[in-house]
Amino acid sequence: MALKAKYNKKLVVILGPNASGKSSLAVYLAKEFNGEVISADSRQVYKGMDIGSGKIMTKEMQSIPHHLLDVASPKRRFTVTQYQKKANNAIKQIYKNGNLPIICGGTGFYIQSVVDGIIIPKVKPDWKFRNLLEKKSTDQLVQMLKYLDSKRAKNIDKHNRRRLIRAIEIVVKTKKSVPVLKKDKKFNTLILGVRRDKLVLQKRIKERLEKRLKQGMIKEVVQLKKTGLSWKRIEEFGLEYKFIAYYLQDKMKYDEMIERLQKAIENYAKRQMTWFKRDKQIHWIENKKTAKKLVKKFLK
């Protein structure tokens, strides 16, 4: 009983770019502090997407429970809101087990949705409606939004069709303007960021890529195709899936595929850092020892 109370409302987050070594750090900390890991990765939620998404292998989990892996079918689109809900449930369950929840992943938006508890308008994506709007010019979309919700139209990125369409969708479905972003923080959170020197990270990405190719990453994509996914859908998953799909369709030679994929992963790692950088509460670390110390202090 005492143990249960101890971790109540406490949450540890490990984030960082692709290939920085988050997963093994999470397992290490989980073993030290009775933790259970919750993945925060927009691709690892899908079944059948293991090697390409860099999912941790069962062996590597060292019998630490991992949540939010393989919770969705790649045939359907998974969204932040679903993630937020499932993650909150998982955290509740982990508290019940008397353990410490450790969120580990690189999808900043997913992490933010849980840590900050951002309140996302309850309007389900309506693909028919979106496709309709997709036919309009960007300028037409801006005009529409100006008419529907002048306030939101002022702040929105007027070149970003996807955002414009979403904003219009919210207004049309709720018959109200887009609400101001509100937060509902539910947890006492410690955020650790794994930082790596640029060149070191590039090298790690390269080695990891080679390793996964040997493990059958290409076969995995062939397998996905066999389950009935279209090439277009597979390409939508990005990075490994996108470039391997190009290769398998003969749109790209093997060497070019590898080269461009490496670059694309590096670029992705940078975008991740851009997202993380603005969060000033992140404790940037480079080794396990510092991480352990920080968590120990946090749990006291």
Add this chain to the structure above:
RNA sequence: GCCGCGGUAGCUCAGUGGUAGAGCAUUUCUCUGAAAAAGAAAGGGUCGUCAGUUCAAUUCUGACCCGCGGCA
């Protein structure tokens, strides 16, 4: 050696008689149910070298240097 083609941003290439652009890369940034997504901004070039024509040359002319292809 001759003929042809080319030499413009880190890379691949547009282009013009009034000192230059694109895509990718680089850097910075945004983020309200697709986030590995979607979008924005910035830096970067004595336009191969030297000379000539011209008010003005990266653009025209000549020579030279370098690369590629063909012929010998």
